[in-house]
Amino acid sequence: MFGFFGLGSFAAVDQPELEVVHRRPAAGGERRVPPLLFIHGAYAGAWCWDEHFLPWFAEQGFDAYAVSLRGHGRSQGKESLHQSGIRDYVADVRQVVEGLESPPILVGHSMGGMVVQKYLEQYPAAAAVLMASVPPGGLSSSVMRLMTADPLLFAQISMVQGGARDLVDTENAGRAIFSDDLPADIRDAYGARMQSESQRALMDMTFMDLPRRWRMHLPPMLVLGAGRDALFSISETKRTARSYRADYQIYPEMAHAMMLETGWVLPAREIRDWVIAHSDRFGDQGL
Numbered sequence: 001m002f003g004f005f006g007l008g009s010f011a012a013v014d015q016p017e018l019e020v021v022h023r024r025p026a027a028g029g030e031r032r033v034p035p036l037l038f039i040h041g042a043y044a045g046a047w048c049w050d051e052h053f054l055p056w057f058a059e060q061g062f063d064a065y066a067v068s069l070r071g072h073g074r075s076q077g078k079e080s081l082h083q084s085g086i087r088d089y090v091a092d093v094r095q096v097v098e099g100l101e102s103p104p105i106l107v108g109h110s111m112g113g114m115v116v117q118k119y120l121e122q123y124p125a126a127a128a129v130l131m132a133s134v135p136p137g138g139l140s141s142s143v144m145r146l147m148t149a150d151p152l153l154f155a156q157i158s159m160v161q162g163g164a165r166d167l168v169d170t171e172n173a174g175r176a177i178f179s180d181d182l183p184a185d186i187r188d189a190y191g192a193r194m195q196s197e198s199q200r201a202l203m204d205m206t207f208m209d210l211p212r213r214w215r216m217h218l219p220p221m222l223v224l225g226a227g228r229d230a231l232f233s234i235s236e237t238k239r240t241a242r243s244y245r246a247d248y249q250i251y252p253e254m255a256h257a258m259m260l261e262t263g264w265v266l267p268a269r270e271i272r273d274w275v276i277a278h279s280d281r282f283g284d285q286g287l
Contacts, residue, residue, distance in 0.1 A: 015095050016076035019068040021046045023058035031061035033279050034105050034126035036271075038066040039093060041110025041132075042197040045073025048109075048190075048257070052264045060272055065104070067096050069115070071198065081196065086204040089115045094123060102126070105275060105282075109259060110134060110231070111201065117211040124217040126282040129271055131224045132232060132256050135240045136213065139206045142231050150230070176230045177257040190260055218244060220281045222274045224267050227252035247274065 025031070036057055038049040049066035057064040069089045070077030077084060093115060097104060105127040108116035113133020120128065135141075178187050204210075223246045225237030234250055241248035249270050251263070258267045 015091065016070045018070065018076070018092055018095060019046055019074040020096055021050050021054060021066045023050070023054040023064045025058050025061045025063060029061045030063065031276070033062065033275055034102055034282060035063040035065060035100055036275075037093070037096060037100070037104040037106055038064070039089075039106065039108040039112035039115050040066070040069065040072065041108075041112050042202070043194040044109075045069075045075075045193070045195070047073060047193060048259055051260055053259050053268055056265070056268055057272070062272075062275075065096065065100075067092060069093075072195065082199045084198045085200045086115060086118050086209050089201065090119045090122065093119050097123070097125075105129065107131065107271065108133060110256065111197070111205065114205050114211070117216070118209070120216040120218065121212055122215075125219050127220045127222075127275065127278065129222045129224065129274075130240060130246075131258050131267060132226050132229055132237075133223070133240060134205050135232060135236045136211045136243050137236075137239075138210045139202070141236065143206065145233075146230070177255060177260075179228055179253065179255040179261055181262050182260075190257070213243060216244075220278050221246035222271065223248040224258065224270065225250045226254040226256060226258055228255045231256050 038046075038053060040046060040048050045068040046066035047068075049064075054064045054066055068075040069092050070084055071081035075092075089111075093106070103124060103126045106116045106119065106125045107129040108114070109131040111134060113130040116125075116128050116130060117133075117136065119125070178190075221244050223237060223241040223244070225232065225234055225248065227234060227250060229237075237250060238248065240246075249267075251258070251266055254261050254263055254266070258264065
């Protein structure tokens, strides 16, 4: 059972209309926990959560939402995508949160993890989950590692960013985010749904607008990493967890796009079990 909040459901002054996908638990099967709000990474949209995570979490009794940040998916703002920064994406998340009945648990993947970190500089959350997240130190280490260790892969990612999709080798580019066991037809179908990312947001995540730990409202936090992540190393994931005194879990056989991997249910179960185990720590956070 699911609902789709059409464009404009969370509209605010000077804010674009945002696509928000909502999956509800069956009547009588709701858990007494905050709603989950999933925030996608670069080049993606709310669709990446609705493949597996949203329906699964609804079946588990969670009220599950996913937003397409401005310029992504079916949200407005494509014409000004490259002028949108991480702070604009934070405003998008805030817009959705203000439309909910209670503060959600924020789940951010990759760039979405950076958006969650920046959100916590200004606002409280019931809890936060960072999945294969951009670390607090930003993208610099990842960019340098790719440029030197795998320049072909770096070039493929650059082509996606530059809009030269016809020149992209999907098998090679897929190595950045998918494991080898993902069937080629599924990988290519996901790849076809990818889009360019905001140049400004990428610069923000590299050096212009990195998280300021001392300003954050730190809720209970879980950090998840992937052993075969071509973008962020296991050591970076562990440093992220230490920075926020967070619980963490590493999946050695998974790649970057954890919610789309064949083993997606492993991190999904981890989030479910962690939320249930720590629900007494969430408290009564104000919107």
